[in-house]
Amino acid sequence: xxxxxxxxxxxQTRQMQDAVSNVEKxxxxxxxxxxxxxxxxxxxxxxxxxxxxxxxxxxxxxxxNLKHGLKNFAEEFAKLQDYRQAEVERLxxxxxxxxxxYGTIVKMKRAETELQRATMDxxxxxxxxxxxxxxxxxxxxxxxxNIFSEFITIEMLFHxxxxxxxxxxxxxxxxxxxxxxxxxxxxxxxxxxxxxxxxIVRANSKSPLQRSLSAKCISGTxxxxxxxxxxxxxxxxxEDDDELEVTEEEx
Amino acid sequence: xxxxxxxxxxxQTRQMQDAVSNVEKxxxxxxxxxxxxxxxxxxxxxxxxxxxxxxxxxxxxxxxNLKHGLKNFAEEFAKLQDYRQAEVERLxxxxxxxxxxYGTIVKMKRAETELQRATMDxxxxxxxxxxxxxxxxxxxxxxxxNIFSEFITIEMLFHxxxxxxxxxxxxxxxxxxxxxxxxxxxxxxxxxxxxxxxxIVRANSKSPLQRSLSAKCISGTxxxxxxxxxxxxxxxxxEDDDELEVTEEEx
Numbered sequence: 001x002x003x004x005x006x007x008x009x010x011x012q013t014r015q016m017q018d019a020v021s022n023v024e025k026x027x028x029x030x031x032x033x034x035x036x037x038x039x040x041x042x043x044x045x046x047x048x049x050x051x052x053x054x055x056x057x058x059x060x061x062x063x064x065n066l067k068h069g070l071k072n073f074a075e076e077f078a079k080l081q082d083y084r085q086a087e088v089e090r091l092x093x094x095x096x097x098x099x100x101x102y103g104t105i106v107k108m109k110r111a112e113t114e115l116q117r118a119t120m121d122x123x124x125x126x127x128x129x130x131x132x133x134x135x136x137x138x139x140x141x142x143x144x145x146n147i148f149s150e151f152i153t154i155e156m157l158f159h160x161x162x163x164x165x166x167x168x169x170x171x172x173x174x175x176x177x178x179x180x181x182x183x184x185x186x187x188x189x190x191x192x193x194x195x196x197x198x199x200i201v202r203a204n205s206k207s208p209l210q211r212s213l214s215a216k217c218i219s220g221t222x223x224x225x226x227x228x229x230x231x232x233x234x235x236x237x238x239e240d241d242d243e244l245e246v247t248e249e250e251x
Numbered sequence: 252x253x254x255x256x257x258x259x260x261x262x263q264t265r266q267m268q269d270a271v272s273n274v275e276k277x278x279x280x281x282x283x284x285x286x287x288x289x290x291x292x293x294x295x296x297x298x299x300x301x302x303x304x305x306x307x308x309x310x311x312x313x314x315x316n317l318k319h320g321l322k323n324f325a326e327e328f329a330k331l332q333d334y335r336q337a338e339v340e341r342l343x344x345x346x347x348x349x350x351x352x353y354g355t356i357v358k359m360k361r362a363e364t365e366l367q368r369a370t371m372d373x374x375x376x377x378x379x380x381x382x383x384x385x386x387x388x389x390x391x392x393x394x395x396x397n398i399f400s401e402f403i404t405i406e407m408l409f410h411x412x413x414x415x416x417x418x419x420x421x422x423x424x425x426x427x428x429x430x431x432x433x434x435x436x437x438x439x440x441x442x443x444x445x446x447x448x449x450x451i452v453r454a455n456s457k458s459p460l461q462r463s464l465s466a467k468c469i470s471g472t473x474x475x476x477x478x479x480x481x482x483x484x485x486x487x488x489x490e491d492d493d494e495l496e497v498t499e500e501e502x
Contacts, residue, residue, distance in 0.1 A: 026309035031468030033298065033305045040295040047288040054284045058277035066392055073399060100468045137436050141317055141429045148324060152421045155413065162410040170403045178392045185388050217282030217351045 012129045031099035045084045052078045069176035076169040087158040094150040263380045275357045282350035296335045303329045320427035327420040338409040345401040
């Protein structure tokens with residue numbers, strides 16, 4: 001009877017250790033990939049911020065209606081980036097952090113089973129171990145459901161806001177009065193004297209954010225390397241990204 | 252009268268050149284930033300593809316309901332990445348390419364005005380130049396409205412699909428039967444003999460995609476550098492990204 005209990009205890013300890021190791025491995029990997037996903041979202045937001053600046057810079061050089069329309073779009077698009085920032089922060093707090101926290105929980109559980117095994121009598125340990133395994137499993141299922149539900153909710157909130165913002169932005173873009181702008185532009189061709197006309201033109205062609213960026217896209221050599229990576233490919237797409245940035249700098 | 256025409260012609264030529272230079276500069280910069288934005292979207296899609304793999308790998312080690320729920324989510328999430336891929340391709344074709352094409356148009360327009368100026372008589376040139384400027388301006392306003400409208404439409408299409416996919420995914424996630432899984436897990440604690448039980452445990456703890464990834468997130472040292480860049484910062488966020496990847500590799 002004691003021998004059977006000892007065998008049972010050893011088997012349960014191994015089962016607990018296997019379960020704990022599995023969670024440790026997969027939650028760690030999930031945490032890492034989710035963190036990478038959130039990081040890429042943050043990079044996308046950074047690029048969108050640059051786009052806002054660039055649209056504003058261009059808008060400043062344009063005729064009134066187009067200028068107003070573009071500045072309006074830049075403002076809406078900037079608002080969307082604030083929502084994206086909130087999305088990034090929520091994903092960190094509600095998805096990445098809880099997965100990271102599991103590392104600590106797992107370490108504690110492992111110590112707990114080791115301790116139980118070493119210090120308690122066989123019958124009590126066996127019952128206690130079953131309880132520990134049971135609680136661990138229960139909590140894990142609950143947590144994984146919760147983490148994925150949080151992920152989905154946070155993403156939905158952002159996509160919903162995006163639809164809202166873009167709907168308004170589209171209508172504003174359509175409302176830009178091309179004809180009126182063309183009239184304004186035409187009238188600048190026949191001002192009272194040439195110097196006035198040239199002043200208008202010169203004032204319009206100065207952007208408030210004069211930058212050193214050369215117009216690489218116009219040279220026709222800019223690459224947009226967006227081809228899909230193979231499904232089995234690992235994180236070395238980062239390296240790929242670097243190379244491409246270097247290529248662009250050299251163009 | 253001829254002198255006035257020559258002056259008028261010169262002023263118009265300069266105005267045309269200023270307008271063309273302004274478009275060349277800003278469309279080039281917009282093209283570049285839009286291309287960067289699309290590239291980051293493609294990187295996000297790559298990370299999401301890795302996430303699909305990782306979720307499937309973890310799901311394979313789990314009890315039936317959780318396994319089914321996670322695999323279902325991975326499938327829906329993969330579908331969303333196909334929409335993201337379509338979004339990336341559309342943005343390239345309808346936003347980045349048209350902006351890039353402007354480089355060629357601008358070069359032709361510049362040659363056109365130079366040629367007109369050099370070869371035609373003053374009166375004809377002046378009228379012709381006005382027409383050229385007018386057409387250029389008209390086309391430009393039309394094109395910029397069109398490019399931005401395309402951008403908004405493509406983005407909306409994706410966000411709409413995302414909402415649709417996540418709505419279904421959320422409902423499926425909520426439907427995962429925790430209690431049944433727990434019962435299945437519990438029954439694996441009392442199989443006819445220990446070897447059977449251990450077989451079940453061992454079979455469950457083997458993932459189909461055994462990887463060499465260490466669980467860095469669990470160590471608590473993983474960094475999620477998502478802090479917003481300064482609005483005036485340029486493209487060197489790429490460098491930042493590389494450094495962080497290196498840091499992670501070293502952890």
